[in-house]
Amino acid sequence: MVLEKHPKAEALIFDLDGTLSDSLPVHIATWHQVCAHYNCKFNEKIIDELTGMPTIRFAERIIEENGLRGVDPHEMVKMKQETFWKHASLLKPHQAVVDFMKSFHGKIPLAVGTGASRRSAEVQLKTLGLTHYFDAIVTADDVSHHKPEPETFLRCAEMVGVKAENCQVLEDGVLGMEAAKTAGMYLIDVRPITYENFSIAD
Structure with missing residues (x-):
């Protein structure tokens, strides 16, 4: 996993689950x-x-x-x-991705493009203390065609006012990567990110 902004990227779009959030x-x-x-x-x-x-x-x-x-x-x-x-x-951040995101805060637009519901996205970002870093948040509730369709990421680009071809997506999911490529965006595959399974009590 190499986290490096493309020289032509004018905005960064982050998947949430498995990318920003170790959820x-x-x-x-x-x-x-x-x-x-x-x-x-x-x-x-x-x-x-x-x-x-x-x-x-x-x-x-x-x-x-x-x-x-x-x-x-x-x-x-x-x-x-x-x-x-x-x-x-119980949620934790994927610190390397979060640190990368924070290094561009205030320098270029930042967005979240997730397949999670609006409520789930807001709960995660609030829990991790990340909400205020983003200029736009697009969730499953905001689009008609979900990943692997590019609508989520294209909507992010529209909301931050940057052309799709000048956006870079960070993703861990195969469907999200396909969506980013279809949208014509630069892509960072954040895998491999490892985690340990655990159980939760009632």
Whole structure:
């Protein structure tokens, strides 16, 4: 992982989960807890596949893989989000990415482009003390076409007043990287960022 601004980049756009926020352990632990409630299993492999997509896509996949009948994915999402917010204090920053972001604060526009809901994004940024660093925040609630479509990042560019081809995206998710490339933006792959799984109590 090399964090270096492209010489032609006039704005930086950051993914949130797994990029700025070391949130994946909390998300995974939360999904395991929700699945225990529904007496089903959470396949952690879908994290890599669906990272960047709205939470409802995860719920629909879990319901499909486990053959759950009569389960409302929206209710599952509600439980998942409320459990995640409850344990937001466990969140930690990916310090290298955060330090990189802070080094450009006040010098060029900074934005967040995330597949998380507005509430989840705000909870994470507030918990990590990062909200005030960003000129724009675009969430799953603000776009019609989510990653891997480029709308999230294009909206960020529009909000900070910088042409897409002069923006640089920092991402850890495959879908987000595809979105950045489709948008014609410079890209930093922040992987590999490692984390340890843990569980959360009720």
